[in-house]
Amino acid sequence: MIKYKVRERVFGIxxxxxxxxxxxxxAFLVDGKVLRIRETFELKDDTGRVVAVIRKKALAVRDAMRVEDAHGGTVATVRRKLFSPIRHSYYAELHGGGELEIHGDLVGKEYTVEADGHKIAEVSRSWFRIRDHYGVRIADGADTPLLLAIAVCVEHLVAEDD
Structure with missing residues (x-):
């Protein structure tokens, strides 16, 4: 598993x-784009290559964010579950089929991302003593840019929910 350190509140224009x-x-730059109609972030690798684009979905019945590949194709859509016994439970609907379950203490940044019941990522604020940061640990072989983009989406959507 590889661990990354992410700064909280990445929503400013x-x-x-x-x-x-x-x-x-x-490892990755979260680049908030200015002068866009809807909130947009580009996730770039350490060479500056765009590996994912994160956009707030316009005119959605409930808040959602879309993760696109570098060519504009939708990879996943992240949104809160409508009916869930857990207060904050989200999911990422994968464009190629399937779904990632996102559950735990989303506000406190202590949650997991699962695919078919297997943990593929874990988010925790407790790994770092640095204020306003949290960690994302990603399973070997998992899609790192996608999972980091999903963490950014969850951060944004949960902040809007509260």
């Missing part, structure tokens, strides 16, 4: 920040 790997190296 033009707000850019680096996601660092567990060794403190800059």
């Amino acid at each position: 033009g707000d850019d920040h680096w996601i660092e790997d567990e060794h403190g190296h800059k």
Whole structure:
């Protein structure tokens, strides 16, 4: 598993920040785009190549965010479950079919992402003593850009919910 450090509250217009790997190296840049009709973030690798685009879905019945690949194709849509015994339970509907379950203490940044009942990512604020950061641990072989993009979506949607 690989662990990344993510800064909280990445929602300001033009707000850019680096996601660092567990060794403190800059791994991905979350680039908040200015002058867009809807909130948009680009996730870029350490060479500046766009690996995912995160957009707030316009005119949705309930808040949702879409993760696109670098060519604009939808990869996943993240939204809160309508009926769930857990107060904050989200899911990511994968464009190719399937669904990722996102559950736990989303406000407190202590949650997991599961595919078919198997944990593929874990988010925890407790791994870092640095204020306003949380960790994302991703299983070997999992789609790192997608899971980091989903963490950014959950952060944004939960902040809007509360």
